[in-house]
Amino acid sequence: MTGAGGAIGVFDSGVGGLTVLRALRSVLPQERFVYLGDTARLPYGTKSAASVVRYSLQCADALVARGIRCLVVACNTASASALDALRLRYPGIPVFGVIEPGAAAAVAVSRTRHIAVIGTEGTIGGGAYQAAIRRLDARVRVTALACSLFVAVAEEGWVEGPIAEAIARRYLEPIFCGGQSRAAACEVPDTLVLGCTHFPVLAAAVRAVLPDHVALVDSAATAAAAVARELPAAANPSGRGGLSWLAGVSWLATDGAARFARVSGIFLGEALRPEDVEIIDL
Amino acid sequence: MTGAGGAIGVFDSGVGGLTVLRALRSVLPQERFVYLGDTARLPYGTKSAASVVRYSLQCADALVARGIRCLVVACNTASASALDALRLRYPGIPVFGVIEPGAAAAVAVSRTRHIAVIGTEGTIGGGAYQAAIRRLDARVRVTALACSLFVAVAEEGWVEGPIAEAIARRYLEPIFCGGQSRAAACEVPDTLVLGCTHFPVLAAAVRAVLPDHVALVDSAATAAAAVARELPAAANPSGRGGLSWLAGVSWLATDGAARFARVSGIFLGEALRPEDVEIIDL
Secondary structure, X not given: OOOOOOOEEEEEOOOOOHHHHHHHHHHOOOOOEEEEEOOXXXXXXXXXXXXXXXXXXXXXXXXXXXXOOEEEEOOHHHHHHHHHHHHHHOOOOOEEOOHHHHHHHHHHHOOOOEEEEEEOHHHHHHOHHHHHHHHHOOOOEEEEEEXXXXXXXXXXXXXXXXXXXXXXXXXXXXXXXXXXXXXXXXXXXXXXXXXXXXXXHHHHHHHHHOOOOOEEEXXXXXXXXXXXXXXOOOOOOOOOOOOOHHHHEEEEEOOOHXXXXXXXXXXXXXXXXXXXXXXXXX | OOOOOOOEEEEEOOOOOHHHHHHHHHHOOOOOEEEEEOOOOOOOOOOOHHHHHHHHHHHHHHHHXXXXXXXXXXXXXXXXXXXXXXXXXXXXXOEEOOHHHHXXXXXXXXXOOEEEEEEOHHHHHHOHHHHHHHHHOOOOEEEEEEOOHHHHHHXXXXXXXXXXXHHHHHHHHHHHOOOOOOOOHHHOOOEEEEOOOOHHHHHHHHHXXXXXXXXXXXXXXXXXXXXXXXXXXXXXXXOOOOOOHHHHEEEEEOOOHHHHHHHHHHHHOOOOOHHHEEEOOO
């Protein structure tokens, strides 16, 4: 493959990280990107930390071999487990995760200092958001919940309507109910972090079942903002004015180009063609 | 590991195959079993056929190394792709899949010769059920549909109630609606094959949204019946009279003993302890 040198490398276990790529493109429209979905081994969320570290290093190796100048770990599970190992292996390349920026945004916005975080089993069970939030403000109370079904709902494209809302209600009502009376208000989080890169596409369904006063933190958007803030501008921007922005991205996956292309439409708002996706072995 | 020699080996990409194991135990109560869930690489349903064959051979190698006398591929995706490769590698060991028995049961029960099959994307997209049914009766019309979300719903344990039924209705109503009028009756399948080993735990929710006249074929139960019919009795049965039947099974997984043990409860009706599960590398 050619043309990815100097690009921003982004990887995820599959298609969820496309929400991060989309957010990155929105704040860094002149950059070139190379996206790798490790679809042969998805999901990372149910894998052990040791496996996730090993997979993440292999993803990074493939992207670094393509000459990227910056690495974005667009996967909460990998951000929770693998950032230290990635920075150790590639000290010359800035490595960004999605957890620290989301935690910082939540701490900044919460007034009651009670924050809820939802994610996959791996992210929530590993406690990375809880730890990141408490590092920023030890007085914050964190209520964390694994919402594994959201991943499948997002990939099925059922991102709006009664089923998505019923699932959101079943997960979130136990956390956010009871906020009607003033006495109980302190018991209820005033901020919800979407701590999985799949979840931003379900934001409308989640919003529909949340009390109005609860702030929603999108970890894809906050991660992209952190990259834009800290990364020096590209020396050779893509400069693709008229084309679809998708043309400025090199697409890699480890399995299933047809499915990757089809499901990408849910996350990108515009579907790829299977022939746009290069399948690589890790 | 000791004690699995002469046992029936069963593998799946994860926990779904436990429905097959449960059905096997029900019809073969004197047998010993060794179950392998390839949890490090689940789900197989979204992987390419080449990957599924490779994984299946590795699973079989691990079970054969433990001295099994029979192999049950308790995974529709692997049954669809890997049976020939497995039989070629192990000509001395009877290898059973879950597709042929389910297809035969559906053909036997359908009067209108219109059969519906639901499964994962891999199973449905590969067309193995459709082909197996047509090999038995070329006049049968098959309506096939991927119901990927059912897997996540089953693993979350939300196997009954309004959400499971709403999801079942969204998937199945387009297939089974229109069956009220006599003119349209031939347009509607009279048989539904649960073509994924996860789906039997959702049978009640599926049944609730099906017209009464539609027969439900459980591919776990039909596969177990086929093994019982064709396999010679064990020379050294387990003979565990008083103990839980779970004690007669050796449990292997490739990742995540804690999750495997927890989710197994949904499929077995009785949960394992993490320390019951041996983690192996493939």
